Amino acid sequence: MARSRYAPDRGLTARMTATMFLLGLVFVVFVGLIIGIGAASNASTAFIVLLVVVLGGGMLIGSLFYSDKIALRTAGARLVTPQEEPKLHGMVDRICALADMPKPQVAIANTDMPNAFATGRNADHAVLCVTTGIMRKLDDAELEGVLAHELSHVAHKDVQVMTIASFLAIIAGLMVRMAFYSEIFGGGRRGNNNQNAAMMMFAIMAVSIVVYAVSFLLIRMLSRYRELAADRSGALLTGQPSALKSALIKVSGDIARIPSRDLRTAEPLNAFFFAPAMSLRGGPSLSKIFSTHPSLERRLAELDKVQQQLSGR
C-alpha cells in the first residue's frame, strides 16, 4: 500500500500557530483599548480612530493588489519570455507541473546581488523574480531548489498572510502619527474639555507604540517560520534538500560580503527574499529576533530533517 513520506512538521506547525495566536491576541487587546479610549472621549477622537482604520485598510488592499508591480519596480526587474530564457522557464515549468500549480510570470533583475523572490496577491497573479547574480552563482540543481522555495511561498499564499499580519502594525503606526499631529495642531486651544482630549490622545499614542513594537516582533517571528516552511516544501518538491542547502550556503556567504550601501535599496522587499539582503548590527541574539529570515544554521538543520524523512525506508 502506498505510504506518505511527506508528513507535516508538527513542531513548526505548533510554533507558527502560537505566533499567530499571539498576534491575534495583541490585535484584540489593541482594538479593545482603542474602543475603550474612544468611548470615554469626545467625537473628534472617535473620528480620528475611524479615519486611521479606513486609511490602514486602504493601504493594505492597495499593497496586496499591486504587490507584484511594486516589487518588480523596486527591484528593477523585467519580465522575460520563454524565448529569452528557455532554461529558467523550463525549470519553472517542471516545478509547477510537479506541484500542480499555475505557472507564474518570470522576471529577471539585473543585479549582482544573488537573490530571488516571489510576490503577487495569489497564484494566478504571481511573479517569480531571480537576479542575474544568483543565476551566475548557482548551478542548475541549486537554482531549481531556490525556485522551488519561492514557488512554495506562492503556494502558501505568503504575500497574503504576511500582508494581513502586517495590518496591525500599519494601524498602530498610523495611530501614533495621527495622535502626534492632532496633539500639535489641537494643542493651542484651552479649556477643560480639550485638556481631557489631549490626555486621550496621549493614551492612544502610548498604547499604539507598545502594540507596534510587539506586533513588529511577532511579524518577524512569523516571517521566519514561513521561510522554514517554504524551505521544507521546496525541498520535498524537488526531492533534493542538499541542493537547496548548498544554494543557501553560497548565497548567504556572498550576501554577507557585499557592502551594505549597495544593498539598502533592497531593504523594503526583505520579507519576500530568499535570503535577507541586509544584516543587522548588534549582538547575535538581538539581530535574531529582528530578522525576517532564520539563521543559516537553523535552515540547514531543518533541511537535514527533510533529508532523513525522504531517505527513510
Next chain:
Amino acid sequence: MGFLDTLLGRTKPVQPKLDDLFALPSAAITLDAGAGFRPTGSGSVCFRSVEGRSFSDVEKDVKDLLNVSSSNEGGLPVEITKDSFGFTWLVSSHMSDELEALVTDLHAVNSALVDNGFGPQLLCTLVAFRDDQERRLALVYLYKRGTFYPFAPLTGERRDNALELQVKGVIGDDLKFEPDLGRWFPVWGAPGM
C-alpha cells in the same frame, strides 16, 4: 489547498492520477484514422529523483522489472537517461503495434514509485507518434492533473502549434485533454520521442 494549510504554510504533496493513462490505446486508433499519426512503440516516464539510498533502490528495481518483462517478449532493454534539468527519463521501447504493452510498462513504473511513497515525484509520461512525412508528435500525460496534451517539436526549439491544435481536435473527446494551454509545457529533446 485548504484555509488551514495556508495559515500554517504547508503544502500537501500532490498525488499522481494514474488511471487515465489506459485510455491511450483506443485514442491512438482515432489519431491514426483522423490525422495519420501512428505510435512508434517507444514511450517514457519522467520523474524527479530523490536523493538517498531508498529512492535509488526503487529506481533499480523498476529497471530490473521492465528488463525482465521485455526480454521475455524479445524486446529491447529499458534505458535510463538524465536530462539537463536533472529529471530522470525511463524509456521503454516496443514494436509499433504493441501500444498496450508499452502502456502497461509505463504503468508499472508509476505503480512502483507510488507504492514506495514517491508518487509526488512523477512528472509526466510520453508516448511517441510519427506520420508518413516523419513528423514527430508526442502525447504527454501530466500525472498531477490527469490530463493529456500534444507536443510536436520542429527543428530548433520551436513547436508546431497548428499540428498540436489539430491533434486536440481529432482526439479531444477520446482523452482528457489539458484545458489550460499555459500548462502544455514543452519537453525539448525528451528521450523516447
